[in-house]
Amino acid sequence: MVTSGSSGTVSSLSDDVRTFKVLLVGWIVGGAFVVLCGAGGSPAVPLAAGQRPAARPVGDRPHVSQSHVSQPDVELLVPVLGIRPEQLRDNFDEHRGNGTRTHGAIDILASRGTPVIASVDGTIRKLFTSRAGGLTIYQFDVAENRVYYYAHLDRYADGLREGIFVPQGTVIGYVGTTGNAPPGTPHLHFAIEDLPPTKEWWKGTPVNPYPMLTTRALARP
Numbered sequence: 001m002v003t004s005g006s007s008g009t010v011s012s013l014s015d016d017v018r019t020f021k022v023l024l025v026g027w028i029v030g031g032a033f034v035v036l037c038g039a040g041g042s043p044a045v046p047l048a049a050g051q052r053p054a055a056r057p058v059g060d061r062p063h064v065s066q067s068h069v070s071q072p073d074v075e076l077l078v079p080v081l082g083i084r085p086e087q088l089r090d091n092f093d094e095h096r097g098n099g100t101r102t103h104g105a106i107d108i109l110a111s112r113g114t115p116v117i118a119s120v121d122g123t124i125r126k127l128f129t130s131r132a133g134g135l136t137i138y139q140f141d142v143a144e145n146r147v148y149y150y151a152h153l154d155r156y157a158d159g160l161r162e163g164i165f166v167p168q169g170t171v172i173g174y175v176g177t178t179g180n181a182p183p184g185t186p187h188l189h190f191a192i193e194d195l196p197p198t199k200e201w202w203k204g205t206p207v208n209p210y211p212m213l214t215t216r217a218l219a220r221p
Contacts, residue, residue, distance in 0.1 A: 074120060074141075076212055077168055079150060080108045080175060080188050081115040090210040104206040105149070105191035106213075112154055112186040116173040118166045119148055119190075125201050127162055133189065134178025138201045139166070147204050151189035152181040 078085060094103045118139060125147065126138040133151035137160075140147055154176025166172060177186050192212070193204025 076119045076209075077117055078108070078213055079117055079119040079148075079190050080110045081117055081171075083108055083110060085214045088210060088213055090208070092206075092208040092210055105151075105189050106209050108188040108190055109185065110175045110187065112174075112176055114175040114186075115157075115171045116150055116153060116175060116188055118168055118170045118172050121166075121168045122148065123165050124160060124162055124172070127156065127160070130179060132180050134181065135173070135176065136179075137172055139172075140195070140199075140201070144199060145195060146207070147193050147195055147201050149189075149191040149193065151191075152176055152179050152187060154178065154186070 078088070088106060088108065091103055091106055120139070120141050122139045122141045124137060125140045126136075128136050128138065130136060133149075135151075135153040135155065137150040137153065137156070138147050139150070150173060152175075153173040156173050157171045160172055175186050175188050177183050181187065181189070190209055192207045192209045194207055195201075196203050196205075
């Protein structure tokens with residue numbers, strides 16, 4: 001026979017059991033959450049403002065993931081040492097050759113002998129001397145989606161050769177007036193082109209470097 005006092009005790013025990021069950025479920029769910037978070041590894045730590053990844057040594061060609069083969073928003077370096085983005089002028093659409101063609105590049109004025117640097121990570125695809133461009137360099141980006149063209153060079157950097165990988169910022173040549181550049185106006189003729197699927201370095205589609213150099217560019221003092 002259960003008394004009224006015993007009924008109060010049973011009710012209290014029932015409350016305790018329910019409370020324990022709630023706590024137990026909470027511990028199980030919380031433990032599962034911790035395990036799932038741990039399985040994903042440590043969280044990525046963002047780079048500080050202005051911080052850039054460490055440069056790779058020459059010849060160390062990185063693996064390219066097929067899911068990251070195009071980097072249209074990659075940060076470029078202004079390819080002439082000491083020139084800042086605000087010093088550039090957009091002459092991509094200017095007419096040349098008595099109006100028979102458009103420029104398709106930008107000219108970066110600098111003193112003769114100023115170092116020319118690789119605007120992006122990539123491979124030196126072709127060293128070429130032409131009547132118009134003079135001493136030139138064709139560089140493919142890592143993904144081989146674009147070719148970067150440096151022309152009117154005074155000379156190449158020592159040791160530069162076709163097929164080597166150069167990290168962004170590597171000195172690859174020096175500003176000059178070779179080709180059809182005015183003798184008294186040393187400058188770098190800098191062009192960017194989208195490569196065709198067949199990857200011929202001379203068959204690209206011109207892309208205006210100016211917006212990329214003035215909105216996402218970095219400058220080396």
